[in-house]
Amino acid sequence: MNTKKDKPIELPQEWPGSLHYGIEEVKAVTRIVKAQSPFRFYGVNFQHEVEKLEEEFADYIGVKYCLGVSHGTAALQVAFAAMGVGPGDEVLMPGYFWVSTVGAVVRSGAIPVLVDVDRSFNMDPENLEKKITKRTKAAVMVPMGGVMGQVSKVAEVCKRNKIFLLEDCAQSSGASQFGKKAGSFGDIAIFSFQINKNITAGEGGAIVTNSEELYKKAFAIHDLGYIKDEEGNLDTGNEDYQFWGIGCRMNEVTAAIIRVQLKKIGLITSSMRNFKYELVDIISCYKGIGKRHIADPSGDSGGFLKMTFDNKETSIRFKEKLIENGIKVRQGGYYPVHMLDWGMHVYSNIPALVGKKSYCGHHSVWELKENDFAKDYKYEKGILPILDDFVERTVLFCIASKLNDEHKALIKKAFTETCNQLLEKY
Numbered sequence: 001m002n003t004k005k006d007k008p009i010e011l012p013q014e015w016p017g018s019l020h021y022g023i024e025e026v027k028a029v030t031r032i033v034k035a036q037s038p039f040r041f042y043g044v045n046f047q048h049e050v051e052k053l054e055e056e057f058a059d060y061i062g063v064k065y066c067l068g069v070s071h072g073t074a075a076l077q078v079a080f081a082a083m084g085v086g087p088g089d090e091v092l093m094p095g096y097f098w099v100s101t102v103g104a105v106v107r108s109g110a111i112p113v114l115v116d117v118d119r120s121f122n123m124d125p126e127n128l129e130k131k132i133t134k135r136t137k138a139a140v141m142v143p144m145g146g147v148m149g150q151v152s153k154v155a156e157v158c159k160r161n162k163i164f165l166l167e168d169c170a171q172s173s174g175a176s177q178f179g180k181k182a183g184s185f186g187d188i189a190i191f192s193f194q195i196n197k198n199i200t201a202g203e204g205g206a207i208v209t210n211s212e213e214l215y216k217k218a219f220a221i222h223d224l225g226y227i228k229d230e231e232g233n234l235d236t237g238n239e240d241y242q243f244w245g246i247g248c249r250m251n252e253v254t255a256a257i258i259r260v261q262l263k264k265i266g267l268i269t270s271s272m273r274n275f276k277y278e279l280v281d282i283i284s285c286y287k288g289i290g291k292r293h294i295a296d297p298s299g300d301s302g303g304f305l306k307m308t309f310d311n312k313e314t315s316i317r318f319k320e321k322l323i324e325n326g327i328k329v330r331q332g333g334y335y336p337v338h339m340l341d342w343g344m345h346v347y348s349n350i351p352a353l354v355g356k357k358s359y360c361g362h363h364s365v366w367e368l369k370e371n372d373f374a375k376d377y378k379y380e381k382g383i384l385p386i387l388d389d390f391v392e393r394t395v396l397f398c399i400a401s402k403l404n405d406e407h408k409a410l411i412k413k414a415f416t417e418t419c420n421q422l423l424e425k426y
């Protein structure tokens with residue numbers, strides 16, 4: 001007989017925003033469809049949805065300008081172009097990111113330079129400063145999983161060295177540090193609304209900045225390459241804004257969904273965060289399990305718990321034991337994952353970076369005359385010793401944004417049993 005005890009409990013998927021979809025999102029989409037107006041600049045019964053989202057998102061982050069775009073990768077590409085990043089430039093970034101972060105630099109024609117991480121798994125400001133050269137145009141902070149590192153220090157280093165700071169907040173909608181939102185520390189920031197992110201419309205992205213100049217350039221580049229006048233007509237005569245546009249506009253349906261999700265962002269992130277810190281309370285009772293340094297836990301958006309062990313063997317055993325102790329892993333899902341299997345989040349796992357491949361089969365940016373200084377730059381495992389070491393010993397546990405009491409009890413029991421089996425109590 002298949003009793004309840006025998007049956008593994010299926011945990012919910014990890015996609016934070018979409019688990020909270022409800023009638024509000026349905027109504028928002030229906031409104032745009034009924035208005036026959038899915039395009040951001042005009043339509044039959046034009047709803048101005050993208051404009052409204054831009055205003056609300058800028059206000060939420062605490063910056064002056066926001067530009068909606070089609071996805072986070074496009075937001076990065078547009079942001080680098082707006083900062084004038086190109087051949088001859090170096091862009092500094094941590095080696096823990098997502099492939100899109102470094103890809104956008106390479107497609108800009110610039111050279112990525114990798115920086116090691118601190119105990120928060122974010123870019124270390126001291127290592128950053130050491131790597132700044134006269135060719136450095138920008139640095140990129142990437143708060144992975146909604147945990148912000150020493151972002152104020154990084155911003156200060158960038159300012160002192162007169163380089164741009166871009167915050168890649170694709171994974172950090174709703175995160176903050178001591179009351180200041182992720183995306184409000186640098187010169188420009190990007191967000192993603194792809195399905196794995198805290199708020200989602202399946203795809204979507206945003207660029208935020210306090211700089212009118214960067215905003216205007218980003219606006220031009222994201223559309224046709226030109227700005228618009230007050231009446232909304234293209235102004236092709238302004239020589240400061242004659243670029244090649246990418247055409248990565250946000251559509252009205254995306255904006256309508258994200259406007260609803262923005263109202264739920266506190267609920268989504270607090271549900272992940274609250275349960276994450278229940279698990280932190282459990283693991284804190286044991287020796288040999290280190291937690292990621294989080295300066296302000298109340299600003300953590302909560303989607304991932306990282307646990308670093310004394311050695312690789314224990315970390316691998318811990319992951320296996322969690323599964324043995326009842327945490328069912330959905331195929332292709334995230335519960336729990338060892339950082340060694342974390343794919344293109346880690347620099348040395350990206351074949352096109354390690355192999356210094358070209359954008360589209362022609363030339364590689366490392367072969368450009370302007371980038372001659374970088375022809376011997378290396379991206380193989382070993383160049384970031386602190387990150388490399390963390391990767392060997394760290395397990396991630398993904399926190400779903402909707403867990404019922406039964407799910408929570410199962411997870412907590414699996415954590416307690418695993419800790420008891422492998423570690424010693426304080």
Ligand SMILES: Cc1ncc(COP(=O)(O)O)c(C=O)c1O
Binds near residue numbers: 074100
């Ligand atoms: C850190 C980071 N940057 C950029 C992106 C790219 O966003 P998108 O998938 O919307 O293009 C992602 C998405 O996974 C990401 O995690």
